[in-house]
Structures are given as structure tokens and as C-alpha cells.
Amino acid sequence: MRRPLRQGGPGGGWDEVCALVAGDGACVVYAEVDDWVPADLGAASLAEDLGADHARLERMPASRNRDRFVAARLFLKSAAGAVLGAGPRELELAYKPGGRPYLRGIDQLDVGLSHTEGLLVVGLTRFGRIGVDTEPADRRMLELGTEAMACTPHELEALERVPAERRDRELVRLWTLKEAYSKAIGQGLRFRFTEFGFGPEDARVRMLRPDGTPGAGDEWSFHSWLVEDAYTVSAAVHDPDFGELRLTDPGSSAS
Incomplete structure (x- = not known):
């Protein structure tokens, strides 16, 4: 498996990520939390971006953990959307009983997510399953x-x-x-x-x-x-x- 790819913010391209998933079957990509935290966490548009996770956001006090929570989900949905040829808002992120994330209604791509301090990590595979940690x-x-x-x-x-x-x-x-x-x-x-x-x-x-x-x-x-x-x-x-x-x-x- 190739080394993880570094990704910039929402304006960055996903061509290399898409090529790796298409060619190798899997890819790990990482980014900085600050590149993915919206300037306004109270913006109405964020409810569409996060979907069901927005309710969890509203219950969270302002903190670095909240920043990572939002940034990680936006990063994951953007990465998966690029690979699937879909907009991030078209994807619904859901969770298994143990907390494992998955894309509801989509079985052709498995995802993994981890974050720590200032780093976000996403795993993507079109085979089997993937888990990531940092x-x-x-x-x-x-x-x-x-x-x-x-x-x-x-x-x-x-x-x-x-x-x-x-x-x-x-x-x-x-x-x-x-x-x-x-x-x-x-x-x-x-x-x-x-x-x-x-x-x-x-x-x-x-x-x-x-x-x-x-x-x-x-x-x-x-x-x-x-x-x-x-x-x-x-x-x-x-x-x-x-x-x-x-x-x-x-x-x-x-x-």
C-alpha cells in the first residue's frame, strides 16, 4: 500500500486520491484540522454539509474536540464524494453499533476515520474493509x-x-x-x-x-x-x- 497522501483544504484537487483507489484499490489520505474547520460553525449551510451529525455538533461545547469533529466529517465526506463522483452533501455518514463510520446505502466504498491533535486521517477502499488510526x-x-x-x-x-x-x-x-x-x-x-x-x-x-x-x-x-x-x-x-x-x-x- 502506498504512503498516505497529504490533502489541502476543500479547494484542493482529488485526482491522485481517485487514481490510487481506482488503481490500487485503497488509499490513506491526511490533512490538517485547521484546513477543514469552517470559519463559522454556526452557519446554516453546515447542517446540509454534516447531515445527521449536525445534531451532535449542536450539543458540543466550543472546543478543539468540536473543531476536529466537524473537520473530520467534512474531510471524509469530501474524499469519499470525490472517489464516488458525488457531492459531499449527497452522502450520508452513519455509524455501526461500535461507532464505525460507513456511507449509508453505498457498498462499493468502505471508509475509515481517525484524528488526533491537528491531524485528520481518512482511509478508503473499494475492497473489503479498512481501519485507520493515528x-x-x-x-x-x-x-x-x-x-x-x-x-x-x-x-x-x-x-x-x-x-x-x-x-x-x-x-x-x-x-x-x-x-x-x-x-x-x-x-x-x-x-x-x-x-x-x-x-x-x-x-x-x-x-x-x-x-x-x-x-x-x-x-x-x-x-x-x-x-x-x-x-x-x-x-x-x-x-x-x-x-x-x-x-x-x-x-x-x-x-
């Missing part, structure tokens, strides 16, 4: 109990072999991969992260059982990248036909 690459996770909550015994052993100065970033990589997979299958944090793990970043990333043996087939591919030298972005992509999503560029698993 965190600040320098987020502190070690010695906060995260390892015990998020890692399998095999991963804990592997972490001990990572140089001390790189362990936090490695734990962020593992966490985002697990989030991405959990989102792809519609489980979110309800799926215990100690029940599955991932291999090292210097090889094709594979899902592993707690003891380190293979845990998923070739229908799943997993990827992590460092974007903007500041954020770790991970994606889990399911291709039930084992198609071209198994073809990855040489740097696709580097974070």
Missing part, C-alpha cells in the same frame, strides 16, 4: 501501564530488545496498528489488545497470536508510516479476494 509519534506510553493493557507476551519480550530511546515510538506503532484493526472489524476498544499482536517494523507487518505465531491470513495487510515527522499513522486493510492490496511499496511498513 497518534503523535512522540506520545508517551511507556511506564504508564499501557504495555500491560496493550501488548501480548510476545510483544513485551520484543519491546525489551528495542533500544530504550525508541521504545515509546514502537509502542505507539503497535497501539495504532491494533486500533486500526479493531476499527476495521468494528470492535474498537471492545476487543482486548492483549489477544493479538504485530511483528517488528523491519519486516512485512503480520498479525500474530499472543505467543508470536501467525494470527491472520493474506487477506489482511497492515501498514504504518511516520507523516509530517510528527504522527504515526497505521492502516489495516481487508481484501477478501487477496487482490492487489497485497502489493506494497518497499517503504510501506516503515515508521
